[in-house]
Amino acid sequence: MSQQKGPLTGSDFVDLYIGEDFADVKGLAGASSSRVAAPSDWAEEVDALRDLCKARHQETGIPEFSVIHLDVVYRVTHLDGIGRGGVFVLRKSNAQLRDPRGIGIPKYAVDALLDPTATGLVLITGGMGVGKTTTGASFVVERLKLFGGMALAIEDPTETNINGVHGEGRCIAISASRYNGGYKEHLVRGLRSGVDFFFIGEIRDEETAFEALKAGTNGKLIFATLHASNITTALERMITLASQYSKTAAETLSESLLAVIWQNLEETPKQGGGTFKRFTSSSLVLSGEDAYASKEKIRRNELGGIDGDVERQAARAIWGRD
Structure with missing residues (x-):
């Protein structure tokens, strides 16, 4: 309470x-x-x-x-x-837990991330102060409520109050300071501990990016935030970071990635003066047969057409063909 x-x-x-x-x-x-x-x-x-x-x-x-x-x-x-x-x-901290269905993320993306069989890496991207941590933590808590199990939240420093029991599940929160090994150390330990899925507060460095990609290919579900101006930029940044440890980073990302969620808070003028912030979001979900083309673009590190894939996926959802 x-x-x-x-x-x-x-x-x-x-x-x-x-x-x-x-x-x-x-x-x-x-x-x-x-x-x-x-x-x-x-x-x-x-x-x-x-x-x-x-x-x-x-x-x-x-x-x-x-x-x-x-x-x-x-x-x-x-x-x-x-x-x-x-x-x-x-x-x-401004992070607050919310029902993921009411945040403003497209329904087809929410359904994919709350699927009980979901595995892989989920990148939640955007600029500073747009609620990326809120989104990631909210999905973690909702999955625990729906399916139970154990989750590990790794942040530097902690911004969300999600440690403890949620429904039949439990989240263990860790503050992954650079003084105690950082994200990589705690992610590796978590992978050895048998937890069901992870939340990484933010991918900032090469080691964390590489370990997150590897974990996503090993049947784990990993939510992670990443600073990026759009979905294509997020993919480019992940490949660049992980390439410091792997020559096949793009191929590994194509195998590991489940979805990319981009979000923003747009300031809109109010009648009579002032502004209000409006939440906007776009998504790329890489599950299902129609994801093959997008995966191939990522695998070849030819990302010029990804924006079109995002638009087509959104259009199919609007017309009921997702």
């Missing part, structure tokens, strides 16, 4: 700085200055967060980690200030 939000947890701000004897906040909604002292009614939550950060910092021994307070995930950076204990800088 979700805990009731306190005044700090329910406020909008950019960063919270907590020292041994002060708490300052930047970007507080409605504040008269960019930096103000934390409001007095935040005192109880500030004390709780300071204690959480101290304990986590002592436990991990690393300067970057996450803590959870009242069901909200905070990304924390520890600064070695001259004052006793240094300073903890906290930023709220």
